[in-house]
Amino acid sequence: MEVKLHDIGEGMAEAGINCFLVKPGDFVKADDPLLEVQTDKMTAEIPSPAAGIVKEFKVNPGDTVPVGTTLLILEASATLGRQPEKVAAIPEYKKGGAEVEGPSSVNGTSQVKPIFPRILASPYTRKIAREHGIRLEDVTGTGPAGRIMDTDVYNFLENLTTNDSQQQTGLTEAEPKIDQPQTVKPVPFRGRRRQIAKNMLHSIQTIPHCTHFEEIDVTNLIEFRKELKASNIQLSATAIFIKTLSVCLKEFPIFNAILDEENEVINLNDHHHIGTAVDTEDGLIVPVIRNVQAKSLTEIHSEMKALTEKALRNQLTIKDIQGGTFTVSNVGPLGGSIGATPIIQHPQVALVSFHKTKKMPVVNERDEIEIRSIMNLSMSFDHRVADGASAVKFTNKFAAYIANPQLLLLELV
Template sequence: MVEVKLHDIGEGMTEGDILTYFIKKGDHVEEDQPIVELQTEKMVAELTAPAKGIVKEIYIAEGTTISVGTTILTIEADGSMEKTQSAEIQKEAYNQSVQLAERANPNIQTKLKKINGPKRIKAAPYTRKVAREMDVDIELVEGTGKDGRITIEDVQQFAQNKESAATKVMPAVKQLQNQSFQEMAENQGVEEKEEAAIIPFKGRRKQIAKKMTTSIFTIPHVHHMEEIDMTELLQFRKEIKPDADVSVVAFFIKALTISLREYPIFNAKLDEKKEEIRLEKGVHMGIATDTEEGLIVPVIKNADKKSILAIHKEMKELMKKAKENTLSLKEMTGSTFTISNVGPMGSVGATPIINYPEVGLMAFHKTKKMPVVNDNDEIVIRSMMNITLTFDHRVTDGGNAIAFTNRFKALLEKPKLLLIELR
C-alpha cells in the first residue's frame, strides 16, 4: 500500500488546503498522474500519483486544511487480478451510463466519451480552475494544445456546446420547477425569501488571513508617513519615454535598492529562536499584487543589481503571471522587502501589514497636483505623492525610518541622482 502525503513543496511550508480531487476511491491511476490540487500559502499546486494502481482510500475531504506529513490517500499498487477487475467494472459501468444518456436524449449531441483506460489529463492548474468554475468535467474535454494539452479555450468551447444542448431541455424543467414552487407557496402560505450569499473561507483567502494574522500579532507595527514631490521625476520620465517607456514604479524600486544598501537594517529578517538579526546580502523586491484570487507577492530577485529598464520588464512579466495564476514557486518566494503600489486605485494613505518575516514594507499612494509653497515663499503647483513605511519596531527605530525615507525621497525628488548611484 502506497501512502500519498502532503510534503513540503515550498520554503517553510507547514500546511495546505485540499482544493479538489481529480480522482475518486476505486479509480485506477497511472504513475505521475495528477490526483489532487491543493492551495499553499504561495501557490496552487498539484500532487501526482507516486505509483500505478487503484485508489484504495481517500482520508481528507475537499476544503480541509492539513499539515505537512498528513496522509491524504492510499494507492494499492498494481499486481493482482482483483484490482484489474475493479478497474474494468468501473469502466463498463461508466460506458453503460453514457449509452443510457445517449438513448434517453437522441436529439442532443453530447461530448461524453467512453472510458478506454486510465488517462492523464494535461492541463494547467488555472485551466482546471476555469473548468471547475464553469462546471465542466475536464476529463471529457478534448485538448487542442501541444501534445493534447487542454487549453482554456477548449474548456470554454466545451461549456458552450454543453449549454447549447441543455437549452433544448432546460426551459421545460425550469417551468415545472417554478410551477411546483408556486403551487406549494399558494397551498402552504410560504413566502419566497432571499438567502444570504456564502463565500467559502478557504484556499488563498484563508492562507492570506493566516499570514496576516501571524504578522500583526507577532510584529509591533509602526507606520512612518512622508510626502514626496514627484514633479521632476515625472518630467524626467516624460523626456526619456520616446527611447525608454519605463513605469514610475521601476524608479521607486531602484531608489529603494539604493536606500536599502545604505540602511540594510530594513533589508533584514529577525530570527527569534537564534536571537539574531540577519542582514540579507541581496535585495529581493516583493511586489504586492491584487488578483481575483487575492493578494499575491511575486519577487524580483537581486533587484539591486539590475537596471531600471530591466526592473520594469521583469516587474511587468511577473505581474502578468500573477494575474493569470501562472507564477512558479521560485517567482513567489525569497523576498527581503515588499512594496505596495496602491496609488493607481486612488489611495491617499494606509497602514499596511508587513509581509512576515520581513522588517519593512513601503506603500505608494495617489499622486496629485496641489499648491505648494516653495523656498522663495511662492505658491506653485507640484505633483505630490504620499508614502507609508511600515517597519518592525523590534528590529529598528523611528530615527532610522526617517533617515531611510529621507534618502528615498531625495533620490526621487532629484532623479538624476539615481544616475550617480548606478553600478
C-alpha cells in the first residue's frame, strides 16, 4: 500500500518532510503517526491508513514534495491488526549436532515481544530533541503511557551537560585553543519560511499596497486598563484593539472584504474573522479569532491568549489558521515605535499594525503642552478596493474610540 501526501488543509500544494516517526520493519496500527511534515503554516503528523508493517521510505527528511507524492510503502493486512502472542519454540543446535534447549516456553510455545514499540511524543517535543541532537529512544518518558514530555528532553539534556562538565574538570592540561576558519552556515530555506516568502511575494506583486500612518492617543486607555486591573479584570490592549476594529469594520465593511478578481466582485463579509500575527521560532503564523463582532472583550482576550500559546507550542490546527477576513499585528512589545508598511495577506484587503507606545509632549485644545501616551498605527490596504480617504476615516474612528474608551463601551451595550 502506498501512503501518499494528501492536502491537509486550505489548498496545500506541497510540504516539507521533517522526520519519520517509524522505521522500516515497524508494526503500526491504523491512525498511528508515520511521519511529521511541515506545511506553509503548521507542523502535522501523517497517520497510517491501516494496520501493517512499514516496508520502505520513498522520501527523505529535508525533502519538499508536492501533494500526491508517495511517502512510504506499507504492507497492510487485516491479520496484522494484532501481534501473535505465541509461536512454536524452535530448538537450537550446537556445532557438532548436540541439541540445546530453546527459549523457556509453556506448552511448547514462547512469548514474543511486540515489534518496535512506538515512541509517544508531540511534534514540538520531537522538534526540541532534533535541535539538540537527542535520540528519543534514550529519553525516559514521564507522561501518560510513557509519553515523552518537553521537560523529559530538557532534563536529559541537562544531565548530558552536567556529565560533560564533570569530565572536563578531570583534565590536567588545558586543551590548546585552535583558531577555526570562518565559514558560512547554510540555513535551510524550506518549510514555513519558504512558504511565507512565496505568500509575501505573491501578495506584494498582486496587491497595490498603500499604507496610512496615524498617531493614537492611548493615555485614557492605559488608565482604563488600570481601573479594570484594580477590579481583577484582565484585558490586554490587543484584545481591546481587536474589538474596537470590529466596531469600526461595521461602519467601514470595505476593509473586511475579499476581492474575487476572477468574477470581478468584492465580497463584503458580515462576519469578522480577525487574525492575530504571532512571532514563533519557525516564523510568523496568524491564528484567527472567529466572529469577533459577536464576542465580548473577555472572550476575545481568553481566545487570543489560548491561540498564542498553541502557536508558540506549534500545536495550531488547520481550523485555527484559516478563513481570516482581516489581520492585526502588534509589534509594540518588540520595541517598534515609528511605523512599518505591513504586507497584506492576500486575498484580504487590509491589515493594521500597532507600534510601541511613547510619552510625548502634545499641545492640547487650550494651547497647553502636556505629556500624553502616543502609539503609532500603520494601516496597509488594497488601493484597488478602497481609497485613501476611507482609510483615514477608518483610523480616525478607531482613534476616537481608543482616546475615549467610554464611547467604545456605549457601542458594546
